[in-house]
Amino acid sequence: MAKTPLQRSYLNWDGVLGSRAVLGILGWVLFIGGWWLAANAELAPQRLFPGPDQVFVSLYELLTEKSFALDIWASVKRILLSFLIAILIALPLGLIMGSYPKVDRTLGPLAGAFRYLPAPAFIPLLLMWLGTGEEQKIALLVIGVLFFLIIMISDTTRQVPKVYTETARTLGLNSAQILWSVIFRYSLPGYVDVFRQMLAVSWTYLVIAEIVASTDGIGAMMMRAKRFVHVDEIMAGIFVIGMLGLAFDALFKALHRGAFTYLSRT
């Protein structure tokens, strides 16, 4: 690329700043540095606006002294279980809807409408039907992603080019075989992508699910911390949720790359 006069410099900044990783880290350094400065400028009482150093110390203490790892595990279990249930419902439905226009015209508008109902609005109902236990939390997390999952899976399914299903028909496959060996198989990478995106949404519902009558979980820890005005612990909770979200995202991306090598163009 040709340089404009403004870009000319004696250091090779293009080389250093051209690296994606370096730029990514730079963003974090700026964010944490700015946070530290703001916290130390005493704009607000330290108790209400702790700096990053304090938050990391309290995260360490949470893990070593307050068995925070068990809370994290409880939350991860809820996310995984609820997501698995949502997939088990949404995948067959979305697959059938995306493959058979008549089913789609029947169920599509229904799922489409439910998608716009805010999941937290179901909490009072769920409390009455399921009580305050684990079932209620799982149900809320399922509802939070289910209808989006159904719609996105049926959209993905509909993308299968006709030439593949018609080729399969001329090769003598029956409808069930085409559904499984062609439509599902062709869509699989797309499904994994949908799962990755929707799992992120699932994490955003976690705290809401764990605010109500919870004794364990990251959200419950944050509610306990609020009672004692431990803002540093609340922030540590937010940080951990963010990190877990990123980790699962990376996991799905790695799965996609590893399992679908046939998509790579080389």
Next chain:
Amino acid sequence: MTSALPEYSGPGLKVAGVNKTYPLNSGQHLLALSDINFELQKNQIGVLIGPSGCGKSTLLRLIAGLESLSQGEIQVAGKAISGPGVDRGMVFQDYSSFPWLTVEENVAFGPVHRGEALSLREGVVEHFIRAVKLAGFEKAYPHQLSGGMQQRVAIARSLVSNPGLLLMDEPFGALDPETRWQMQSLLLEVVKKERTTVLMVSHDIEEALYLADVVFFMGTRPGRILEVIHPNFERQSDSRDAILDVAEYRTLEKAIRQMMRAQSLACA
């Protein structure tokens, strides 16, 4: 070995009184094909040619069983068809190799899903991979192949099921001219050796005359067969260009080109 039944000796394909109408959104009907009648003898190559929109693809899809007939009957090797069947193979213009399967797995796709034993299909799969000159590419994935190679996979995948009739809808239409020529010679070689009856759609007069034992010229509005041409000059799969010097080839090429032009003018 002798079989109790005498071998079927009628035409490989018989299309009788076929009409096809499509419902339009306006509530009216479009007559896409009108009173189609023709026969294609066994082991012959028929080519459907005509201006675009005259119903070539529709006719081929009807024979494949991918569309339902509005009227008439289609017989393949003496039996009336209903729906798709393994007795008819289909190769589309769009690349259709399943991207998650290797060349070998693509070619074996039909037999595998019909539950054929590995020992039965193994040799056949290998035979047809070699026939379309893809030996050495058994483990390659479609995205690693050129367009011509992908169409060869599609041809091998169809032939593996031993269809009496191979249907092809502009199979080489997306290929560059050089590759298209090679593919035409290869196809000629393979289907003559395997004794497959072929019905192919083409919009390329030269391709039609090089490959066809019989050319069906179609016209539009409604789609119908206007002319049946039997080019009977020698052609060799090893010397693709030789026909360009044949006088009869040039006469026929000119005649078809004029019919094409007349049809386009009639539609304009």
